[in-house]
Structures are given as structure tokens and as C-alpha cells.
Amino acid sequence: MTVISSTKNPEALSLVIVAEFDAAVHRVWQIWEDPRQLERWWGPPTYPATFSRYEFTPGGEASYYMTGPEGEKANGWWRITDIQAPHRLEFDEGFADDNGAPVEAMGAAHVTVTLEGIGVRTRMAVQSEFESAEQMNTMMEMGMEEGMREAAGQIDAILAEQSVA
Template sequence: MTVVSVDKNVEKLSLTVVAEFDADVERVWKIWEDPRQLERWWGPPTWPATFETHEFTTGGKASYYMTGPDGTKAHGWWRFTTINAPDHLEFDDGFADEHGAPDDALGVTHASVKLEPVGDRTRMTISTAFESEDQLQKMSEMGMEEGLREAISQIDTLLAETANA
């Protein structure tokens, strides 16, 4: 399996997921950089993502929605705070209403993504920082950890397809 470890740390208000892939760092970077590739894995298989905006620059924004099995749409937004190609990006992440406007009911999280070579593979570490224990608990109850595991598990297929293309 792609996911190597998941660590939810209530004291540090963080969730860290580590995964490894049979591809080099530059190739794994492209799954973040290209919105069409991002759509192939961001969100669990039963809640695929559609990115409406993806300004992949520091200060840029992304807006997306995930569509559930019953057609329900869950909207979200990102604001890229750091982009250091090809191995580090950070973004603020929040929920949005159906028009893409930020919905502050669940607050904002901050994600940090680091890519590093491990032999001929790439280790991806996604760390999410939460504003409070309450926010971490609510996101956990919504299935964030399971959703990330399922989403990341789709990356191997995407990488294999492009490697064989």
C-alpha cells in the first residue's frame, strides 16, 4: 500500500500522512501542479474532485468541489502560501459555499507537503495543522483520515499510467 504511516497528534493539533511512490520527485510534484492530475486523486474514490481554479503560484488560489455518490457537492478552497518546486508546497485549506466563497464554520487548516527521494522512490509527507482540538475532532469525525488514505491510494495508478504512456 502507498500510505506508510498516519499520525494524529492531538497535543500538536496535527495530522501527518506519509506515503511512498515508485516515481521520482519531479513526477510526483506534477500530481500537485497539474489540476487535471490532482482531480484524479484528490478526494476519496467515491467523492472525486473537480478543480475550477488552480493558480499554482505563491499567493495563488484554488477552488474545487468533491461530488458524492448521491450528487452532493462539497466545496473547498486553497490559498498557496509556499511553492518551492519540485519538493515543497504549503497551503491554507478551508470549506466553501456553493459559490466558492469561504465558509468559516469549520475554520481553516494549513497543509505542508514535502517530497523527498528515497532511493529511486519518492516519500511524500502531508502535514495538516489545525486551529484547535475541537476542529481536529470535527474533521476526524467527518472522516478526514480515512478520506486522505483513500485519496492517496489512487496515486499509484495515476503514476503507473503516465509512466507507461
């Protein structure tokens, strides 16, 4: 399993998932910048993602949906706030309605992804910061922590494939 830690911090309203991979930083970066690779792991195995829009640039937006085992769809959005390739990505994320508009009642989270080279390996940290304790608790009850762990567990197979130029 690639995930080495999962830390909830209710005082900081954050969840941090840390994983390590047998791949160089630039290769791990590709699983974030390429939507076809991203959708192969973003979401747990039983809820694969499909990105219908992906503007990988500061200020860019992404729209996606995850399809559940019974065919149900959960829509989501990202607004990319910072890119420092290949080491840092930041975005706001949240749930979307059927038209792709943010569901304001669910709030948004701010996500910071950092990639650090450790010899020939890469350590990836994904930190989600929530707007309130209520929002964080709701997300944990919905299975966000387990879902992120399962999603990250799919990355090794992608990285084992030949690097994309």
C-alpha cells in the same frame, strides 16, 4: 497500498499522512501542480474532485468541489502560501459555500506537503495543522484521516502512466 503511516497528534493539532511511491520526485510533484492529475486523486474514490480554479503560484487560489455518490457536492478552497518545487508545497484550506467563499465557522487548516527522494522512490508527507482541538476533532469525525488515506491510495495508478512533460 502507498500509505505507510498516518499519525494524529492532538497536542500539536496535526495529522500527518506519509506515503511512498515508485516514482521520482519530479513525477510525484506533477500530481500536485497539474489540476487534471490532482483531481484524479484529491478526495476519496467515492468523492472525486473537480478543480474549477487552480492558480499554482504563491498567493494563488484554488476552488474545487467533491461530488458524492448521490450527486451531493462539498466545496473547498486553497490559498497557496509557498512553493519550493519540486520538494515543498504549503497552502491553507477549508470548506466553501456554494459561491466559493470560505465557510468561516469551519475554520481553515494549514497543509505542508514535502517530497523526498529515496533512491528511485519518493516519500510524500502531507501534514495538516488545525486551528483548534475542536476543529481537529470535527475533521476526524467527518472521516478526514480515512479519506486522505483512500485518496493517496489512488496515486500509484496515475504515476504508472507515462510522465507528463
